[in-house]
Amino acid sequence: MMVTTDRRGQGSGSTRRRIPSLLALLMVLALLAAACVGGEAAQSTDGEGDQAAAAGGDEGGGGGDVGTFVHALGGEPTTGVDPAAVSAGSYGDRVVIQVYEFLVDIAPDGPDLLPMLATEVPTQENGLVSEDGLTYTFPIREGITFHDGTDLTADDVKYSWDRVITMDLPEGQAGTLTEIVESTRVVDDLTFEVTLTEPAAWFLTSVVNSVPAAVVSQDAVEENGGVAAGEPNEFMRDNAVGTGPHQLVSWQRNEQMTFERFEDYWGEPAALDARWEVVVDDAATVLGLRGGDFDLVEPVPQFIPEVEGDENIVIDESGFLLEPLHLAFNLRIPEEAMPEGDTIPPDFFHDARVRRAFNYAFDYEAFIQAGLGGQGAPATYLPPALLGYDPDAPKYEQDLAEAERLFREAGWWDEGFTVSVLVEAGNPTFSPVGLILKDSLEALNPNFNVNVVEVAEAQFDEAHAQDPFEYPMWIKNGDPFRDPHQLMFTYFHPDGPWGQTLGYREGYEDPDQIAELIEEAGRSTDVEERERLYGELLRLLHDDPMWIWAADEANVQIYRDEVQDFVYNPLWIMPRWRYYDKG
């Protein structure tokens, strides 16, 4: 039987099967040929953009005729690209600043403001800020067009701001506006006016130039779903209709976003088209950079040793980022929710001596070397790019004798404790803070135990939204504030967001004094007065610390040497493609 079956199979099969094998062989040959031809084509040109131009320039699809600046980043906007829906410091923020514009913006070379959609930066001297500091008038530049071809008027500006406030999305940053804006008004077609609830020295840098204040095309929004309170706009989530030098052309999720130069841009046009490559894997990032596929990568400290010595790659280090790495102490831990195994009482961190002892125990140098690849410096509570930064302000350094003295004084030295710290898993700079704290404390005294609890981002953010917060400590990097007021209010004010959640009133020796100083510095329009107040705050907060400020992370940018005119101001949040060219 068996043989018969086989024969039947063979009889008709031998010729039948030969054809597919032949076909397969032909296909393999074709593939090889294609691969070789393709390989040559790739080698004869510089980058994929150029290759595209060579292959299809005659078809004139926009962008075929200029080069493309390729920026590799570790993710993509997770709530879309709508200025009303992107979160502070997120990837969405970083798209918004390329395609949308603000009334005023920060210049490449410093903290100075440039007029953008407005023709002048309002000051009391030029009469555009009222005597009482409450009303700001913005003359709008004439002849600006949106990516959809409509003209910019003061109506668009008012519409953009009001829209964010009306939508008030939880994931967005409406609070930046509502915190200080009393009302907005269109004076005439080209004049926009804002009234504040109180004078605010930080209004221009931190509100007018903030992502939710980006100006969108009113027509585009109205034609595509309009505005609804509490509901995201799907069109604006996926599309960008701004006035910026680049316009968003396509977004293939988890792959890339492509941007073209905006032909009708009102100012100096961008030199190159741009592409945002989503690169999840660090090894792929380094390979792509070395292979010339990426012009600029999102800097991760661990990359540096891998690309050092490559003559085609520039490692540019200038200044510091606005996002200091920090560890928070919780003064309001609900007793029933204390992590399993933790032996500290809920009021453990009420004692300033304990908080100072932790600060003295932490090995800052080890963190800078191991966690940041040497690219960082001991921090004060204000990053160097901000007003009020004082290089002589007191900083913590590891001092084990002092830590021991304080732990003894507070009564914990002999008894010891076990305490947990929550950290987001997989982040190359957050976990080292926890591990080094663990190492520092456990080496200091064998009775001290630190559990570093690493959880996925989703769980970390969920834990963070709890009130009260259910861990004694957590680690994160700061939000990129551009004025010291927001930073001070958010992180140190006893009634600020963290002050309330973490219970600072229970811990500060004089919470009202700190509250008053922060508020006064925020109101004052006198720069020197503000600097003096922040100087005083830095000293007070150092002696009564609510955080371990592990380090200021250096602003390291890693890019190919073909990139010309590279400039990056840490106050920008992210490099701005409009300024870059390639040789």
Next chain:
Amino acid sequence: MEIREYVVRRLLKLPLLLFLVSVLVFGLSRIGGSPIGIYLEHDMTHEQVVELEERFGLDESLPEQYVAWLGGLFRGDLGFSAVSAAPVATVLPEKLAASLELSVLAAFIAFGLGIGLGTFGGARRDRFADHATRVIAVSGASLPLFWFALLVLILFYLVLGWAPLGRSDPYLYGQIVHPTGLYSVDALLNGHWPAFVDAIRHLWLPALVLGYEGLATITRVMRSSLVDELQEDYVDLARSKGLPERFVIKRHARRNALMPTVTVMGVAFGLLLQGSVVVELIFQWPGLGRWIATAVLRGDQATIMAFVLVAAVIFLLANLAVDVAYAYLDRRVVLGE
């Protein structure tokens, strides 16, 4: 039972299996608590969290959430992917197509080449050719995929410049329409030769790397079962009839040696799905594997659940294909009861 009837019966059982899978997927995803975390930012207030829970229907009871999710599946709504700011159902087909393109070619390499090499080695037992095949087989099974992929990429991308990163040149990709989502196929359908060349240029190396592990497994199994078959009496009979050796192998022994190999193929296909995560990450391939890696690392439940469902369907179909292949290879196999 006829093969066709059997396939139809098995396919009819698929919805029931999928329903069970859906209960399992939903249940498992909720064991770790609410999936709300991924939609949150670290500085949100309680009110804002509640607002988002309402938006994503996570404020309801678990059974209600399950019914809503299942209902969504029927309407083609798989929830909102928080890692990509888009409905899962919008992104999934693109990613699936990219992964299929890669996996199918990898499977061809693994199965086709594996059977070929295994036969080649088995028929030349203990000769040089056999040892050479075994080197391929052992190395494929023992090299960690991420390391191997990186080495290959350093050689072919960085040093030689023969293979690019990613799946396509964005410009060429934008030049054609994409009826199937499979770039190489679409390029052919468009009659766009440069795009087809581009597709193959991007495809060949990751497919080879992805297929390598499966290739190694299949080569090993094929070789050893062919060696066994060649010692059987029917082979002696065939030889004694005066059949040339290559006919003995091709027409008699190989077919029977395929039986265990086919069993392994089902497993090898699973390896492909697994391996695609690593290969896609390293080669910048914008497929399901890379997307799911992002989703898992960040805890995006909607995306993970959709992926598990798709993977379950693929596995069920692959198993069905293996069973059918048995019946085809050996008519003595009785399908069904």
